[in-house]
Amino acid sequence: MRVLVSGGAGYIGSHTVLPLLEAGHEVLVVDDFSMSKPTVVNRVEELSGVHVPVHALDLTDTEKTDHLFATERIDAVVHFAGFKAVGESVEKPLDYYTNNLDTTFSLLRAMRRHGVRRLVFSSSATVYGDAPVPYREDHEPLVAANPYGRTKVMIEHVLTDVARAGDLRVALLRYFNPVGAHPSGRMGEDPQGIPNNLVPFLAQVAVGRREKLSVFGDDYPTADGTCERDYIHVQDLAAGHVAALEHLDAMATPVRAYNLGSGRGTSVLEVLHAFERAVGRPIPHEIVGRRAGDLPAYWADPSRAAEELGWRTERGIDDMCADVWRWQSANPEGYPVG
Ligand code: WQD
Numbered sequence: 001m002r003v004l005v006s007g008g009a010g011y012i013g014s015h016t017v018l019p020l021l022e023a024g025h026e027v028l029v030v031d032d033f034s035m036s037k038p039t040v041v042n043r044v045e046e047l048s049g050v051h052v053p054v055h056a057l058d059l060t061d062t063e064k065t066d067h068l069f070a071t072e073r074i075d076a077v078v079h080f081a082g083f084k085a086v087g088e089s090v091e092k093p094l095d096y097y098t099n100n101l102d103t104t105f106s107l108l109r110a111m112r113r114h115g116v117r118r119l120v121f122s123s124s125a126t127v128y129g130d131a132p133v134p135y136r137e138d139h140e141p142l143v144a145a146n147p148y149g150r151t152k153v154m155i156e157h158v159l160t161d162v163a164r165a166g167d168l169r170v171a172l173l174r175y176f177n178p179v180g181a182h183p184s185g186r187m188g189e190d191p192q193g194i195p196n197n198l199v200p201f202l203a204q205v206a207v208g209r210r211e212k213l214s215v216f217g218d219d220y221p222t223a224d225g226t227c228e229r230d231y232i233h234v235q236d237l238a239a240g241h242v243a244a245l246e247h248l249d250a251m252a253t254p255v256r257a258y259n260l261g262s263g264r265g266t267s268v269l270e271v272l273h274a275f276e277r278a279v280g281r282p283i284p285h286e287i288v289g290r291r292a293g294d295l296p297a298y299w300a301d302p303s304r305a306a307e308e309l310g311w312r313t314e315r316g317i318d319d320m321c322a323d324v325w326r327w328q329s330a331n332p333e334g335y336p337v338g
Contacts, residue, residue: 001118002026002073003245006059006107007080008052009036011189012122012178014044016078016238021048023242028072031081032058035192039338043186059103062110069114076118076248078241079107082151085196086293089148100151101158108162118248120241121159123172124152125230125261125298133265134301137174137257145293156257163255170254171244176230176261176300178237180320181327188327189234190334198268199231199320202275203328206283213283215268217290222297228265230299233315233323236260243309251308261300262313271317278321 003020007013008029014036017027029041029052041054059065059081082100083089089096111119126149127142128135142153156172163170179199181188194210195201204210218225240260266274276283305311 001075001245002028004028004030004072004074004077005080006030006077006103007082007122009033009038009040009054010080012175012234012237013078013080014040014187015182015234016080016241017044017052018048018182019235019238019242020078020245021050021052023246027052028074029054030057030059030068032056035083037190037335037337039335040187040190042338043335047182047184047186059106060099062106065106066110066113069110069116074114074116076120076245077107077111077116078120078245079104080122082122084148086146086148087196089146089151093147096147096151101154104155104158108158112167117168118245119159119168119170120244120248121155121170121172123156123174123257124149125174125176125259125300127153127156127174128298130295133298134263135174135259135298136301137259137304160255166254168254169248169251170256171248171251172255172257173240173244174257174259175237176232176259178234179231179324180233180235180315181323182235183323183326185326185330188324188331198271199275199324202272202283203324205285206275206279206325207328207332209332211284213272213285214288215272215285216288216294218287219290220296222267224267224269226268227294228267228297228299230261230264231266231271231317231320232261232313233320236313236315240305240309240311243305243311247309256308258305258309259300259302260305261302263300263302265297265299266317271321274317274321275325277318278325
C-alpha cells in the first residue's frame with residue numbers, strides 16, 4: 001500500500017515508518033515539524049536505504065491537505081500527528097482541542113473526497129480513565145482526566161461514527177507507555193524542553209543533562225509503593241501499526257479498538273533499576289510527593305490484538321532501557337538541527 005504517515009517525523013511515527021517500508025509499503029511522511037526536526041527523516045532513510053518523500057504541512061490547512069490527496073495516490077493513512085503533553089493541555093486546552101481535532105477533520109474530509117478508506121489512529125490508554133485493570137477494549141464509557149486525553153476520546157467517537165456511516169475502516173490503537181529506541185542508536189525519542197515522561201527524563205539524568213530523577217510518590221498501594229505502568233518498546237508498538245494496517249480490510253466491523261501493551265505492570269523503581277543496569281552505574285534520584293493525576297497502577301489486556309492481529313510484544317524493560325541508553329549516549333542532545 002501507499003501509506004501517508006501524519007506526524008511521521010515524531011517519535012512513534014518515525015519508528016513506524018521503518019517496519020512499514022520493510023513490509024514492502026511505500027510511505028509519504030507529512031509533518032509540520034512543530035514538535036520534531038527534519039533530520040529525523042534522514043535517519044529513517046539511512047536505516048532503510050529508501051528515499052522517503054516528506055511534505056512539510058500543517059494538516060489543519062484544509063486546502064493544502066486536499067491538494068496533497070489530489071496529487072498523490074494514497075491507499076491508507078496512519079495518523080500520529082497531534083499535541084501530546086498532558087500538563088500543557090491543562091494550560092492551553094483550546095490549542096489542544098483545535099489542533100488535535102482540526103487535523104483529524106481535515107484528514108477525514110480529504111480522505112472522503114479522494115476515496116481513501118483505511119485509517120489507523122494513535123489513541124491512548126488514557127481513554128480508560130480509572131477503569132478496572134487490566135484495561136479491556138470493550139470498557140465503557142471512555143473518559144479521560146485531562147484535555148489531551150479528552151481529545152483522544154473525542155476523536156475515537158468521531159472516527160467510530162464516521163466508520164459506522166460507511167466507507168471508512170478504522171483501527172483505534174490504544175498505546176500504553178511507549179519507550180525504547182531503534183537498536184542501532186540512530187533513532188530515539190527527542191523531547192523538546194524538560195521531559196514529562198519517566199524514561200526520557202531518566203535518560204537525560206544519565207547523560208548529565210539533568211541532576212536527578214524525582215520519583216513521584218512511594219506510598220501507592222503497589223508492591224514497592226511506586227506507580228506501575230505497562231511499558232512497551234517503540235519497535236513492538238511500531239510493528240502493531242503494520243499488523244493493524246494489514247488487518248483493516250479483514251476486520252469484522254468497520255471500526256475496532258486494540259490495546260497495544262504487554263499485559264504487565266512495571267514500577268517506577270523497577271524502571272529505574274533496569275536503566276541503571278543498562279548504564280552500568282547508579283542514577284541519582286530522590287523520592288518526592290505524588291504528581292497530581294497519576295493513577296496507582298494500570299496495564300493492558302492485550303489478548304484482542306494477539307487473537308485478531310497476531311501481534312504481541314517481544315521486548316522487555318531491559319531491552320527498552322538498553323536501546324534508550326544507546327540512543328541517548330550517542331546523541332546526548334537528540335537529533336541534530338539541520
Ligand atoms: C510514568 C510513571 C510517574 C516522571 C503519560 C500520559 C499518558 C500517555 C503516556 C499519551 C508515573 C512516574 C514520571 C518523573 C516519575 N501519553 N514519573 N518521575 O503518566 O503513565 O503517562 O504518558 O497518551 O496519557 O499521562 O507516563 O512516563 O509520565 O510516568 O516518578 O520524572 O513514572 O509518576 O508513575 P504516564 P510517565
